[in-house]
Amino acid sequence: MGNLTGKVALVTGGSRGIGAAIVRRLAKEGAAVAFTYVSAPDKAEALAADIVTGGGNARAYRADGADPAALRAAIDQAAVDLGRLDILVNNAGIYVGGPFEEVTLEDYDRTMAINVRAVFVASQAAARHMGEGSRIISIGSNLGERVPAPGMTLYAMSKSALTAFTQGLARDLGARGITVNLVQPGSTDTDMNPADGSRAEGQRARMAIQRYGDASNIASIVAWLASEEGRFANGAAFTVDGGANA
Numbered sequence: 001m002g003n004l005t006g007k008v009a010l011v012t013g014g015s016r017g018i019g020a021a022i023v024r025r026l027a028k029e030g031a032a033v034a035f036t037y038v039s040a041p042d043k044a045e046a047l048a049a050d051i052v053t054g055g056g057n058a059r060a061y062r063a064d065g066a067d068p069a070a071l072r073a074a075i076d077q078a079a080v081d082l083g084r085l086d087i088l089v090n091n092a093g094i095y096v097g098g099p100f101e102e103v104t105l106e107d108y109d110r111t112m113a114i115n116v117r118a119v120f121v122a123s124q125a126a127a128r129h130m131g132e133g134s135r136i137i138s139i140g141s142n143l144g145e146r147v148p149a150p151g152m153t154l155y156a157m158s159k160s161a162l163t164a165f166t167q168g169l170a171r172d173l174g175a176r177g178i179t180v181n182l183v184q185p186g187s188t189d190t191d192m193n194p195a196d197g198s199r200a201e202g203q204r205a206r207m208a209i210q211r212y213g214d215a216s217n218i219a220s221i222v223a224w225l226a227s228e229e230g231r232f233a234n235g236a237a238f239t240v241d242g243g244a245n246a
């Protein structure tokens with residue numbers, strides 16, 4: 001029996017990368033896992049099918065985080081389909097970088113809609129279903145804490161918003177026994193930030209352990225925060241970045 005047997009989790013952006021690793025890990029711990037995706041239905045359905053074939057329970061829901069109504073509907077539907085909701089992982093995010101003078105208002109609106117507004121919307125929708133012992137865990141970035149190079153101002157700003165959001169929401173929901181935490185990954189090998197990409201060497205050079213993280217390294221801390229063992233962690237940020245911000 002896993003640490004999360006009987007629990008129901010929802011992971012936003014669970015079809016690929018860090019989100020998919022979180023979906024797999026929470027399912028391995030015994031949770032029934034709903035997850036959203038937007039552009040990769042094949043990957044999403046294949047992941048859900050793989051978990052079900054392995055004896056777990058997972059379902060994919062198409063919902064663009066930039067669309068609040070779609071996101072709320074997916075969360076409400078998942079809570080009905082799986083019977084309850086105990087764990088929300090706000091993982092979906094986008095990275096838009098480049099010279100500051102060239103970042104457009106469209107870049108700004110889309111980044112803030114997915115990296116910030118969707119976290120607010122999903123947390124509010126999920127909290128309505130949650131009871132004592134529930135968890136809200138968001139995936140920020142170590143760039144929300146320190147910005148080591150030019151070209152990432154917008155992304156860093158969007159991720160830093162999650163710090164105060166996490167602290168405030170921990171206060172708002174504490175009386176209901178719901179904890180709220182933030183996980184801030186560093187360079188993690190995914191489609192967003194491949195370990196063999198053009199930006200990888202500079203990132204490795206900044207790390208104390210000069211090796212990219214694996215998505216499973218981020219899933220591990222999420223699983224711990226979601227479990228009973230993580231119950232006293234609240235309103236806190238956990239930076240998991242190979243020492244890049246040390």
Ligand code: NDP
Nearest residue numbers: 013015016017018037038039040065093188190191192193
């Ligand atoms: P990927 O780009 O590899 O995967 C992104 C996931 O989010 C996919 O499942 C994608 O779905 C989903 N997604 C993207 N946009 C939306 C949207 N509008 N609505 C719903 N789902 C969406 O990213 P990572 O796995 O690397 O990143 C996951 C999180 O970790 C992000 O918040 C990112 O900012 C953060 N992070 C990543 C780091 C890294 O080095 N990789 C470092 C620090 C933080 P679909 O497959 O359907 O497109």
